[in-house]
Amino acid sequence: MKIALTGATGFIGRHLVAELVQRGHEITLLVRDPQKLDALRRPGVRTIQFDLYAPANSAAEVGKHDALIHLAWPGLPNYKELFHFEENLPASYRFLKACIEAGVPQVLVTGTCFEYGMRDGCLAENMETLPANSYSLAKDTLRKFLERLREKQPFVLQWIRLFYMYGPGQNSNSLLAQLDHAIDKGDPVFNMSGGEQLRDYLPVEQVASGLARVAEHAECDGITNVCSGVPISVRKLVERRIESRNARIELNFGYYPYPNHEPMAFWGDAHKFEAIISSAP
Amino acid sequence: MKIALTGATGFIGRHLVAELVQRGHEITLLVRDPQKLDALRRPGVRTIQFDLYAPANSAAEVGKHDALIHLAWPGLPNYKELFHFEENLPASYRFLKACIEAGVPQVLVTGTCFEYGMRDGCLAENMETLPANSYSLAKDTLRKFLERLREKQPFVLQWIRLFYMYGPGQNSNSLLAQLDHAIDKGDPVFNMSGGEQLRDYLPVEQVASGLARVAEHAECDGITNVCSGVPISVRKLVERRIESRNARIELNFGYYPYPNHEPMAFWGDAHKFEAIISSAP
The missing domain is CATH 3.40.50.720 (NAD(P)-binding Rossmann-like Domain)
Known part of the structure; x- marks a missing residue:
């Protein structure tokens, strides 16, 4: 075409x-x-x-x-x-x-x-x-x-x-981009929301x-x-990403509140x- | 104000x-x-x-x-x-x-x-x-x-x-304006829809x-x-209008189909x- x-x-x-x-x-x-x-x-x-x-x-x-x-x-x-x-x-x-x-x-x-x-x-x-x-x-x-x-x-x-x-070229402010960045920097801890929210x-x-x-x-x-x-929880998405990268980083759940402009x-x-x-x- | x-x-x-x-x-x-x-x-x-x-x-x-x-x-x-x-x-x-x-x-x-x-x-x-x-x-x-x-x-x-x-100054294509016009002309019959539709x-x-x-x-x-x-039926609205004008005109119901772009x-x-x-x- x-x-x-x-x-x-x-x-x-x-x-x-x-x-x-x-x-x-x-x-x-x-x-x-x-x-x-x-x-x-x-x-x-x-x-x-x-x-x-x-x-x-x-x-x-x-x-x-x-x-x-x-x-x-x-x-x-x-x-x-x-x-x-x-x-x-x-x-x-x-x-x-x-x-x-x-x-x-x-x-x-x-x-x-x-x-x-x-x-x-x-x-x-x-x-x-x-x-x-x-x-x-x-x-x-x-x-x-x-x-x-x-x-x-x-x-x-x-x-x-x-x-x-998610994937190559994603916005550097997106969750997985920030996680990758934290892993690359060798951060011991990754601050995130409660992670229970379900997304597609x-x-x-x-x-x-x-x-x-x-x-x-x-x-x-x-x-x-x-x-x-x-549906996949944000927590599971993040854990999978860490696993696929063979990385070690602690997840600090609940550091950020759930956004009020998105459904749970x-x-x-x-x-x-x-x-x-x-x-x- | x-x-x-x-x-x-x-x-x-x-x-x-x-x-x-x-x-x-x-x-x-x-x-x-x-x-x-x-x-x-x-x-x-x-x-x-x-x-x-x-x-x-x-x-x-x-x-x-x-x-x-x-x-x-x-x-x-x-x-x-x-x-x-x-x-x-x-x-x-x-x-x-x-x-x-x-x-x-x-x-x-x-x-x-x-x-x-x-x-x-x-x-x-x-x-x-x-x-x-x-x-x-x-x-x-x-x-x-x-x-x-x-x-x-x-x-x-x-x-x-x-x-x-409805009232003074209404569009001459509106139902009651057309009815008034027919009464004024002395028409014996007024063609309309089935008249059963309910409106406010x-x-x-x-x-x-x-x-x-x-x-x-x-x-x-x-x-x-x-x-x-x-709610009032279009039929009743028209009949009231004829009554209030003391007019005599026959209503020919069902001459026009009900409009398909309006709810019944x-x-x-x-x-x-x-x-x-x-x-x-």
């Missing part, structure tokens, strides 16, 4: 580019920073300069592709800041609409498990959304806008709800291959949780996602 | 201006059409020219008031058109934010019962919203944006969900006095249904609204 991609230099994007190339797709990266254009170019990979806030030229290019994967979302995390819906939402909507009007028939956009809001338990795609911060409100609203748009102008809308991820984690490489599979299946329309479907125990319903990744390639 | 008002020339606005003047408020009308400025001016009523899409000057003026009542919403009805969220939503949000930043401590905005979506029964303010068209999505999203904004910058947010209304109707004068009461009560924060709380039977929970209108002035 001919696939256009934004966000190629981000955490997921770097893995997704490798995955798409390996699967034989012809890809075009829409890159904000002109200095990165050359470095990203390679066989099977074109790059074009792209401004989310002035997308006219790049949208015309995207229109020539079979699908657009839109990962770009400036300013993360800062979940509570208003720019998510004041700036990112209208910019992304206008860009996507311009691409669809330019002829791209399929759009994959990454949303977030936080669209489900402050709810515990197994979260399924057909649940009503209850976004409780500006970031997830902006993503949830973008999806709703796109659903209205496609009543006027049909296109395949693949809305991906991402859960937690996937290695970023599995997220990337999952996104590629979804993009290859145009019949996979609507919302899809990209997740493991298996939630994970994704992965049935739809599993059906896609186990289907014929 | 010093109250600024948009939408003064609309169906509700005309009644609300009269109500606010009668209640002794000092009001400023923000009017789009410069030709209407002089006609609207009278004792207790100032007018200023206003462009929802370039609100800088008018927002500074609004900042000097005790409250803003924002009724303006161009292009109604056309509920399915994208301009509701592509244009009206960001314009209203930017205008309201500018007014709040300019110092107005209280904002009353009219939303719609359609924010509740395709749901039958008694609709209460604490229900999750499920907007099913572009108009109600835009209104619902505006409220969510304002709720996030006030985490950054406190203000009183009075979000009014309007149900059905208020005379527009009661809506206007209700809005004035809410604006006078800054403690009335959050969402308020402005409605009767009493829904009305508002009016407990909060009733508490406000029965409280001390």
Whole structure:
């Protein structure tokens, strides 16, 4: 397939580019920073300069592709800041609409498990959304806008709800990155929360291959949780990481309080996602 | 109180201006059409020219008031058109934010019962919203944006969900306006739907006095249904109207199908609204 991609230099994007190339797709990266254009170019990979806030030229290019994967979302995390819906939402909507009007028939956009809001338990795609911060409100609203748009102008809308991820390139403030750093420094103790909270984690490489599979299946329309479907305690996640690194570090549970902006125990319903990744390639 | 008002020339606005003047408020009308400025001016009523899409000057003026009542919403009805969220939503949000930043401590905005979506029964303010068209999505999203904004910058947010209304100045395409027109013409028959659907109707004068009461009560924060709380069939509404006019016209039920974009039977929970209108002035 001919696939256009934004966000190629981000955490997921770097893995997704490798995955798409390996699967034989012809890809075009829409890159904000002109200095990165050359470095990203390679066989099977074109790059074009792209401004989310002035997308006219790049949208015309995207229109020539079979699908657009839109990962770009400036300013993360800062979940509570208003720019998510004041700036990112209208910019992304206008860009996507311009691409669809330019002829791209399929759009994959990454949303977030936080669209489900402050709810515990197994979260399924057909649940009503209850976004409780500006970031997830902006993503949830973008999806709703796109659903209205496609009543006027049909296109395949693949809305991906991402859960937690880890792996190469992760944010240095993330839990496992901080743990790795503490192990590398030889710290005797790692301060953390109580660790009993349940989350849904996937290695970023599995997220990337999952996104590629979804993009290859145009019949996979609507919302899809990209997740493991298996809750794991943060404590167990950390202990596994220490074990896999053959490291010795004491865990100081309860040093940090549980965050009050996240539910205590939630994970994704992965049935739809599993059906896609186990289907014929 | 010093109250600024948009939408003064609309169906509700005309009644609300009269109500606010009668209640002794000092009001400023923000009017789009410069030709209407002089006609609207009278004792207790100032007018200023206003462009929802370039609100800088008018927002500074609004900042000097005790409250803003924002009724303006161009292009109604056309509920399915994208301009509701592509244009009206960001314009209203930017205008309201500018007014709040300019110092107005209280904002009353009219939303719609359609924010509740395709749901039958008694609709209460604490229900999750499920907007099913572009108009109600835009209104619902505006409220969510304002709720996030006030985490950054406190203000009183009075979000009014309007149900059905009738009275002088109503849209000539509305049911009772068409009935009146048929009676005036001396038509022998009035074609209508089955008439069994249940709705919540208020005379527009009661809506206007209700809005004035809410604006006078800054403690009335959050969402308020402005409605009767009493379901009435469309058939009965029409029959009452014919009776009150002492008219004779045959009702041809079932000529039009029931609209598929509205629930069959829904009305508002009016407990909060009733508490406000029965409280001390």
